[in-house]
Amino acid sequence: MKIESYVLLFVGFFFGLVGLVYWLWSHEDAGSVMLLGTFLLGSVPGFYYLWWSRRMRPRPSDDPDATLEDGAGVVGAFPGSSIWPFVLGLGATFVALAFVFGAWTLGVGLFLAVAALVGVVYESRRGGLV
C-alpha cells in the first residue's frame, strides 16, 4: 500500500506547490481553485492510504516474495451477468434527453433508473448468475 499512497501524495505535493506558485504569481481565481481541488484530490486519499499502509501487514500483492498460496482465499465479490447496468444506462440516457426535448422522457428515464437501482440491490442480496 505504500507505493500506492506515494502515487497519490505525488499528485498532492505537485499541485500544492504549483497551485501556490500560480496563485502568488497570477492572483487568478478560476485556475487557482482548480489547482487547489487537484491538490486535495491527491493528498486526501494519499494521506489516508499512507496512514493505513503503516497499520497493515503488506498484502501478498505488496510483497515481492509472495507466493500464489499467500493469495489463496477470498478475492472479492464479483457479480455475474446483470441486466441492470443496461437499464440504468438507458434510464440515464432518457433523463438526459429530457434536458433537450422537454419533460416527457423524464418519466421513462426515472422509472428505468429507479427500477435498475432496486434491481441491483436485490440482485446483490440474492447473488446473480456467474
Added chain:
Amino acid sequence: MTLLADRPAVVEEGSDHEHGAGPSGFLKWVTSTDHKVIGKNYTVTAVIFFLLAGAMAMLIRAQLANPDSTLLSQHTYNEMFTMHGSLMIYLFVGPVAFGGLANYIVPLQIGAPDMAFPRLNALSYWLYLGGGSLMMLGFLTTGSAADFGWVAYAPLSNSINTPGAGPDLWIVALILTGFSAIFTGVNLVTTIYYLRAPGMTMFRMPIFTWNMLVTGILILIAFPVFTSALVLLWCDRHLGAHIFEVSGGGVPVLWQDLFWFFGHPEVYILALPFFGIVTDVIAVFSRKPIFGYRGMVFATMSIAALSTSVWAHHMFTTGVVLLPFFSLMSYLIAVPTGIKFFNWIGTMWRGSVKFDTPMLFAIGFLVTFLLGGVSGILLASPPVDFATHDTYFVVAHFHSVVMSLVMAAFAGFFFWYPKMTGRMLREGLGKATFWLMLVGANVTFLPQYLLGLKGMPRRIAEYAASDGFTTLNRISSAGSVLLFLSVAIFLVNVVVSWWKPIPAGDNPWDASSLEWATSSPPPHHNFLKIPPIRSQRPVWDYNHPEDRIIEHAKARPGGFVASGGVGTVLLADVNVDGEDTLETRDPDR
C-alpha cells in the same frame, strides 16, 4: 510457446457449473459484466465512431481539395469539422484506450479475475453508448448537429449563436460520456490498487498498466471539471444563467479556462495509454526488458502532473493569461517526454528487434509523435503562437500527435487481437495498413504546417484560388485517400481473420506479461493457472529458463474459482502439490 497447455483438473472440481456459460448472443451483449466482453464492446463501438468520424474527415478533405468549393454548404462544413473532432476525441481515441484495450488488458496484466466493480464497468459502457448515440442524433434533428467546434467556445455556444437541439444533444451527450469516463477511472484505479496477484508489486506492473493507473487518476482530475462546465453551459442556454455571457455579468473566457483545464489533461488521457502500449510492444519485439523502467514510471507521472498545469497555453492569444508561467510549464513537459523517447530507443538498442506489424506501428508512432511534439514545443512559445494560433499550423500539430496515437492504437490492435479473439491478423495486410498509414498521415498533415505558415486559417469552408493554398491542399487531400485505404485494408484483415482463422495460441509473440499466460481468449475470470511472479516479466521468466532472474519454478495450478452456489464470491484457488518450491530473490527474508 504454450505455457498452459495442460489445464489442471482442479478447476472443474471447484465449480460445478461452467463459467461463462451464461447467456449468449444479444443477451450476453446487454447483460455481461465480464471486463473482456465490455472491453470488446467498447473497442468495436469506438472503432465504429472512428469510421464515422473518418468519413466526415474525407468530406472535409473533399471540400478543401478545390478553391471556392461548393461541395458542402458553410453550415454543413461547420457540422462536419465539429462532429469529426468530437467523435474522434471524445468517442474514439479516449474510449478505445481506457474503455476498450485497458478494460480488456489491465486485469489480465495484473492477474485479476475482473475489474473491481464489474457492474459499474458495464454502466460505463452503456453511458458511453447512450451519449455517443445522442451526439449522433443531432444529425436527425430539424436544425443541425453541433456546429461550434469540438471546444464549444463561449459565446459561440450560447443559445443565440447556436440555437437548437443538436448543440444541446452534444452537451448532454458529453455529460453522459463524462460520467462514463469518471466511472472507468475509478474502476481502473481501484482494480490496480486492490486486485493484483500475489507478488505483482507496483514496480512489477507492465508499463501499460502503470500508464492506465496514471490515466485513471488524470481522468478523475480532469473530467469532473468538464462535466460541470457542461452543466453550466446548459444552464446558460436554458435558464439564462449568464455564466459565460458578458451581458449578464458573466465571463466568456471562463469557459476556455474550464474547458482547457480539462482539455489539455485530456490530450494526455488520450496519449498516456498509447505510450504504455508502445513501451510494452517495443520491449516485446526487441526481446529485452524495458530500459529505464522506473524512469518510465516517473516520466509518466510527471507528464500527467505537468499536463494539468499548462492549460492556458491554448489561451495565449486571449491576452488574459500568465504567459511566462504557462509557457515554462509547457516547455517542461518536453523533459519527461524526452526521457521516454530515450528509454524507447534504449529498449531497442542492441535488442534483437523483430519487425512484426505491432512493432512497425510502434515505430511509426515514434516518428510521427516526434513531429507533433516538436511542433508543440514551438507553439508553447507565445510569440510563435501569436503568429500561428488558429491557423492550419495548429491543426497540423495536433494531427501529427493524434495520428501517432492512432498508429499506437493499431499497434495495440495488432498486438492484442490474437489474445482477444484467439486468431491472428495477417502480417502482409497489416504491413500494407502500416505503410499506407505512415505515408498517408504525413502526406496529409505535413503540408498543413506549410499552409498554416502561409496564413490559412483553420475552420474555413472555402478559400480563393488567389490565396495560393490550392496545391498544398490538394496534396493533403490526396494523403487522406491513402489513410482511407489503409483503414479499409485493416477492415479486410479483420474479415479475413474470421473467414480463414489462423489460431493464435496462448503467446504468439513470445511476450512477457501475465495476459500471455492464459488462453486466447481467456476463460471466464481469466486464469486457470498463473506463473510465479518474480520480476517484471513473469511469463518470459517462465518460458526462458536460460534467461532467468530467479530459480525457475513451475507454474502452479491456480486461478479464480467461484465458490459454491451463490457464485458471487471468488476464491483464488491454489492447488499445492508440494513438489515444486519457489526460490525467492531475497533469501534472507
